[in-house]
Amino acid sequence: MSFLSVDLQHKTYPNGVCTLRDLRFQAGKGEFIALVGPSGTGKSTLLNLIAGLDAGFEGRIDYPADTTLSFMFQEPRLLPWLNVEDNIRLVLDAPSRQADTQRCARMDALLEQLGLADFRASFPGQLSGGMKRRAALVRAFVTQPGLLLMDEPFQSLDEPTAQGLRQLLLQWWGETRPTVLFVTHSLNEALLLADRILFLSARPAHIILDYPVPLVRPRPLATSQLQPVRNELLQQHPELLSGIPTFYQPACP
Numbered sequence: 001m002s003f004l005s006v007d008l009q010h011k012t013y014p015n016g017v018c019t020l021r022d023l024r025f026q027a028g029k030g031e032f033i034a035l036v037g038p039s040g041t042g043k044s045t046l047l048n049l050i051a052g053l054d055a056g057f058e059g060r061i062d063y064p065a066d067t068t069l070s071f072m073f074q075e076p077r078l079l080p081w082l083n084v085e086d087n088i089r090l091v092l093d094a095p096s097r098q099a100d101t102q103r104c105a106r107m108d109a110l111l112e113q114l115g116l117a118d119f120r121a122s123f124p125g126q127l128s129g130g131m132k133r134r135a136a137l138v139r140a141f142v143t144q145p146g147l148l149l150m151d152e153p154f155q156s157l158d159e160p161t162a163q164g165l166r167q168l169l170l171q172w173w174g175e176t177r178p179t180v181l182f183v184t185h186s187l188n189e190a191l192l193l194a195d196r197i198l199f200l201s202a203r204p205a206h207i208i209l210d211y212p213v214p215l216v217r218p219r220p221l222a223t224s225q226l227q228p229v230r231n232e233l234l235q236q237h238p239e240l241l242s243g244i245p246t247f248y249q250p251a252c253p
């Protein structure tokens with residue numbers, strides 16, 4: 001049964017840029033969906049619409065009203081005047097059915113898992129780029145969201161760090177099973193993480209292929225093991241290669 005339903009006729013910005021047109025899909029509860037498409041086609045725009053940050057579109061987006069939603073943006077977006085712990089507590093202060101002690105214990109455990117326990121009193125300006133991303137990841141997960149939107153969350157991280165975070169993400173997802181929409185430019189990252197990959201066209205974006213990933217979990221982490229699936233996909237759908245040169249790059253080992 002569908003948990004999230006997206007039925008967009010179009011999204012046109014006031015300056016006339018039409019970024020999404022006739023874009024429709026559904027996501028099941030607990031499904032992990034990757035969104036892959038050319039730069040500038042409208043992936044971030046789509047997440048903004050789903051998050052309710054932009055209501056200026058034609059169409060419908062539906063998911064249960066009581067859903068806890070988390071959004072991990074392209075940039076960590078930590079408030080510079082708050083330390084790590086207070087940046088995370090910002091989302092914990094929202095009303096919740098969970099007891100406060102339970103949520104604080106979860107924050108402590110996540111900080112520990114991500115190696116940030118000793119930096120909870122540090123301010124964003126005192127953290128490396130990777131540490132800020134890890135703090136943003138704790139903030140996205142601490143509320144145990146039912147719908148998790150992630151916009152290229154591991155871009156510009158060194159590969160071992162990114163790979164470690166992907167594994168943690170999969171572990172957390174397995175434990176609480178939010179529905180995930182994960183934007184990436186890396187086909188390998190999408191193959192490693194997702195149940196389904198939605199390939200988007202160039203702008204105005206629509207879905208050109210809804211691809212169920214034919215790999216059982218746990219997935220192989222090495223690119224060499226993903227390669228046969230990737231090769232078969234690209235042989236069957238050579239159209240995916242046009243306009244998306246990043247597909248050639250093994251961005252995830």
Ligand SMILES: Nc1ncnc2c1ncn2[C@@H]1O[C@H](COP(=O)(O)OP(=O)(O)OP(=O)(O)O)[C@@H](O)[C@H]1O
Nearest residue numbers: 013014015017019038039040041042043044045046
């Ligand atoms: N506020 C805005 N006003 C006008 N045009 C915008 C606005 N925000 C985005 N756009 C345009 O909408 C299109 C889609 O942008 P968006 O950021 O959603 O793309 P994207 O697929 O996420 O790109 P990338 O992969 O490079 O992050 C782009 O052409 C962009 O210039």
